[in-house]
Amino acid sequence: MDAVTEQKLSGRKILVTGAASGMGKDIAELFVTEGAQVALVDYNAAGLKAAAQALGMPSWACDVTNREAVNATVAAAGEGLGGIDGIVNAAGILDITPFVDLDPASWDRMLAVNLTGPFNVIKAALPFLQGVPTATIVNIASVSALMPMPGTAGYSASKAGLTMLTKSIAMDLGPTIRANTICPGVIRTEMTRYLWENPEHHERAAERVALKRLGNTADVSRAALFFSCEDSGFTTGTELPVDGGFSWR
Numbered sequence: 001m002d003a004v005t006e007q008k009l010s011g012r013k014i015l016v017t018g019a020a021s022g023m024g025k026d027i028a029e030l031f032v033t034e035g036a037q038v039a040l041v042d043y044n045a046a047g048l049k050a051a052a053q054a055l056g057m058p059s060w061a062c063d064v065t066n067r068e069a070v071n072a073t074v075a076a077a078g079e080g081l082g083g084i085d086g087i088v089n090a091a092g093i094l095d096i097t098p099f100v101d102l103d104p105a106s107w108d109r110m111l112a113v114n115l116t117g118p119f120n121v122i123k124a125a126l127p128f129l130q131g132v133p134t135a136t137i138v139n140i141a142s143v144s145a146l147m148p149m150p151g152t153a154g155y156s157a158s159k160a161g162l163t164m165l166t167k168s169i170a171m172d173l174g175p176t177i178r179a180n181t182i183c184p185g186v187i188r189t190e191m192t193r194y195l196w197e198n199p200e201h202h203e204r205a206a207e208r209v210a211l212k213r214l215g216n217t218a219d220v221s222r223a224a225l226f227f228s229c230e231d232s233g234f235t236t237g238t239e240l241p242v243d244g245g246f247s248w249r
């Protein structure tokens with residue numbers, strides 16, 4: 001088998017949100033290595049430009065909560081790539097605050113970015129996805145979708161909502177569109193820098209999971225690749241924890 005036929009996403013066109021940083025950026029990189037054309041989307045215009053230039057792929061700066069902007073972005077990305085076969089929704093925000101102190105504006109924003117954002121992107125991409133025999137949607141939720149943790153009421157609600165949104169659309173959009181959720185544990189990205197930069201917190205977080213380490217973006221990217229290619233061709237509506245053995249206890 002030559003190198004080209006080994007690529008798992010050869011010829012596929014995939015839009016990735018949150019692509020300026022962390023998991024979204026790493027997913028875009030892996031997908032390009034696997035032969036995909038990737039449209040990178042993020043609201044961090046500077047980070048996005050750098051990530052897209054490094055990959056030689058097109059990018060669109062866009063806030064996923066802005067439905068009109070998302071509609072225009074997805075239409076332009078679909079035109080630019082000549083179609084969209086798959087989506088990865090990785091854009092997200094986190095505010096860990098005890099419920100008594102949780103600002104209602106922060107609740108609103110977490111639901112808008114983490115839940116309504118993916119809704120906006122999927123809705124806008126549907127005309128493209130529906131024209132494809134094997135389209136894929138991958139949503140990045142969190143172990144917070146599966147289990148309660150202190151201070152995560154808004155984040156957990158948004159991610160649990162995203163998990164059930166994914167299951168529901170898997171029912172509605174099959175058989176040609178598959179939709180799955182990834183539920184990462186603690187992964188070393190900008191979002192969790194406050195945790196892993198502190199040796200004590202880092203050790204405590206690693207100690208409480210079976211595999212005794214924090215996750216890397218590559219751990220999540222490989223799961224996103226699985227859900228975006230035919231290796232997962234009979235799998236839809238599931239959520240996969242990528243958490244080193246945390247959420248099942």
Ligand SMILES: NC(=O)c1ccc[n+]([C@@H]2O[C@H](COP(=O)([O-])OP(=O)(O)OC[C@H]3O[C@@H](n4cnc5c(N)ncnc54)[C@H](O)[C@@H]3O)[C@@H](O)[C@H]2O)c1
Binds near residue numbers: 020063190
């Ligand atoms: N890092 C973790 O431990 C962890 C664990 C579980 C789930 N997650 C989820 O994984 C996803 C990726 O997070 P990450 O850890 O790579 O964090 P990150 O902060 O490195 O990346 C998130 C990206 O989303 C972008 N973004 C945020 N709001 C946006 C908006 N309104 N419109 C467009 N882009 C927006 C940011 O600019 C950033 O580039 C998020 O959905 C996050 O909730 C992270």
